[in-house]
Amino acid sequence: MSRKMAVLVITGKDAGGFLLGFLFLVLLALVTGRAIPALAPLHPALVGKVITIDPGHGGIDPGSHDDGSVLEKDIVLEIARNVCYLLARARAVPILTRHGDWEMSPIWPDEKTRHRQDLAARIHIAHRTNSDVFVSIHVNKIGSKSTSGAIVFYSKDKPESKRLATCIQQAIRDVAPFRGRSVLEGDFYVLNAARLPAVIVEVGFISNPEEKELLLTPSYRGRLADAIFRGLLAFFEGS
Ligand SMILES: [Zn+2]
Numbered sequence: 001m002s003r004k005m006a007v008l009v010i011t012g013k014d015a016g017g018f019l020l021g022f023l024f025l026v027l028l029a030l031v032t033g034r035a036i037p038a039l040a041p042l043h044p045a046l047v048g049k050v051i052t053i054d055p056g057h058g059g060i061d062p063g064s065h066d067d068g069s070v071l072e073k074d075i076v077l078e079i080a081r082n083v084c085y086l087l088a089r090a091r092a093v094p095i096l097t098r099h100g101d102w103e104m105s106p107i108w109p110d111e112k113t114r115h116r117q118d119l120a121a122r123i124h125i126a127h128r129t130n131s132d133v134f135v136s137i138h139v140n141k142i143g144s145k146s147t148s149g150a151i152v153f154y155s156k157d158k159p160e161s162k163r164l165a166t167c168i169q170q171a172i173r174d175v176a177p178f179r180g181r182s183v184l185e186g187d188f189y190v191l192n193a194a195r196l197p198a199v200i201v202e203v204g205f206i207s208n209p210e211e212k213e214l215l216l217t218p219s220y221r222g223r224l225a226d227a228i229f230r231g232l233l234a235f236f237e238g239s
Contacts, residue, residue: 040089040090041089041090042090042091043090043091043092043233045233045236045237046087046090046091046092046232046233046236047090047091047092048091048092048093049092049093049132049133049236050092050093050095050129050130050131050132051087051092051093051094051095051131051132051133051135051232052094052095052097052122052125052126052129052131052133052134052135053080053083053084053087053094053095053096053097053135053137054080054096054097054098054122054125054126054134054135054136054137054190055073055076055077055079055080055081055096055097055098055137056072056073056076056136056137056138056200057072057073057076057138058073058077058098058100058101058102058103058104058118059073059101059102059103060103061073061103061115061118063076063138063139064138064139064140064141064206064207065141065206066141066206066207066212070206070212070215070216072138072139072141072206073101074101075139075203075206075215075216075221076137076138076139076203077098077100077101078218078221079137079203079221079224079225079228080096080098080137080225081096082221082222082225082226083135083137083225083228083229083232084096085225086225086226086229087229087232090229090233092232095125095126095129095131097121097122097125097126098122103118104117104118104121104122105117105118105121106121107121107124107125108120108121108124116189119189119190120189120193122134122136122190123190123193123194123198126194126196126198127195127196131196132196132197132236133164133196133197133198133199133232133235134190134194134196134197134198134199135164135168135198135199135201135228135232136190136198136199136200136201137201137203137228138200138201138202138203139202139203139204139205139206139215140202140203140204140205140206140207141205141206141207142205142207143207144207145207145208145209146208147205147207147208148178148179148204148205148208148210148211149176149178149179149181149182149204149205149211150169150172150176150178150181150201150202150203150204151181151182151183151184151202152165152166152168152169152172152182152183152184152199152200152201152202153165153184153185153186153188153191153199153200153202154183154184154185154186154191154198154199155185155186155187155188155191155192155194155198156185156187158191158194158197158198160197161191161194161197161198161199162183162185163197163235163238164197164198164199164231164232164235165183165199166183167231167232167234167235167238168199168201168227168228168231168232168235169181169182169183169231170231170234171227171228171229171230171231171234172201172203172224172227172228172231174227174230175220175223175224175226175227176203176204176224176227178204178208178210178211186200188200197235201228203215203224204224
């Protein structure tokens with residue numbers, strides 16, 4: 001066999017190996033339901049951005065709940081984890097304040113009440129990690145069954161927070177079939193204390209029967225996570 005032929009044979013073999021490897025990765029992605037990291041879409045506007053994602057409540061604080069079976073702290077943790085996964089895949093640097101079912105108060109014991117300690121800890125994490133933005137995720141509940149839809153809160157006199165709130169709300173509109181999709185000024189401790197663009201995303205009302213039904217569906221929680229991710233992408237692309 002001539003040297004030329006040998007080169008051709010080796011090249012062909014490599015191409016076959018590459019194809020087999022690629023097919024294996026595609027198969028792996030289909031089986032695990034996850035995107036292939038090597039092929040994950042990289043978003044230049046998000047690369048290297050430090051983004052604190054805060055699932056509200058946790059531990060002894062269940063947040064909003066419906067006769068004890070549906071707990072806000074569990075729903076928001078799953079959404080927050082999914083947002084972090086999408087951000088990491090886009091090569092941002094997500095910081096998840098709470099990885100499991102626990103409260104955050106031991107991190108910041110300087111405040112008087114456990115509740116205030118818990119909130120202060122979350123914004124402390126965003127400051128300590130020099131985050132670019134802070135997004136706290138919650139589920140809403142009120143007395144009326146008819147009220148529905150996501151609300152995104154920002155703090156007064158913080159235009160970048162308002163812009164972030166608007167970007168996230170616009171993205172949620174694409175996936176949530178509910179009314180009342182507001183961007184509102186809110187007087188909340190974490191938002192007032194934040195020295196960075198910060199929002200509270202109330203993804204929906206568990207007091208609304210149809211919305212509760214959807215919030216209990218993993219695919220809907222996944223769509224909400226994707227919407228929050230796309231809202232963040234729009235925010236950084238616009239800055
Ligand atoms: Zn909450």
